[in-house]
Amino acid sequence: MELPNTNERVAINTSEKVNNDIQMYIQNSIYFYRRNPQLIEQRLDELDKEWDIERVLETNASSLIVASSALGFIASKKFFFIPFVVGTFLLQHALQGWCPPLPILRRLGYRTTSEIQEEREALQNIIKGIRHVTRN
Template sequence: METPLPGTAQRVPASTSEEINEAIRHETGDRLQYYAEHPEEIDDRLAELEREWDIERTLEANASALILVCLGLGATVDRKFLAMPAVIAAFLFQHALQGWCPPIPVLRRLGVRTQREIDAERYALEALQNAQ
């Protein structure tokens, strides 16, 4: 029996090591604790969250930049560079299906979060703010 593909919201955390997921949750918890003690700074943090790039946007921006660079190099330096956009597209397709591709573990270790993780912090901060 085939294993179904993970749902969109769960696919990145499902393909990330539990150690990294826990570190991201822990960092978010630490921030929430800080802002519970400093509610006057919540508005600034909410503004930061609006500007934070999620894992999807980060991956898309990096992949498209690499594709453009490789196309330029393929057109001006060596045609072998034209193979890279195909490899990058395959990785993007893999990510779309499974939530994993080679850059994901690196980006997650760097603390790049999913939109759901960013939204969870936003909602918790708004709840803290409304409780004031």
């Protein structure tokens, strides 16, 4: 079994419509900030704080593992099955780029690091272009 490229694994496991919606969001953002360059620094700060899909998945998975493990000790050993399932899904995501919550989170607009970086670089290029023009 050949594993997908790290930078592409989430996108290839996301519906074409959702990928297109995310790309449209990026393009609309670039269009907006090209016309409002005074707001770019603020947007770059927002991008620094944006949680990528990996961070969201890891946080949700670890929260479920901790909570269900505690319940396994306190309430019922049956709760120990949840960390097993969550760990399996997390492993599947790490290897293949897919896990059950991925489609939902992507539809909610969570982006990959590459997608966030794509917007960041485009905005930084706008700033560089403005600085170049004002120097000349």
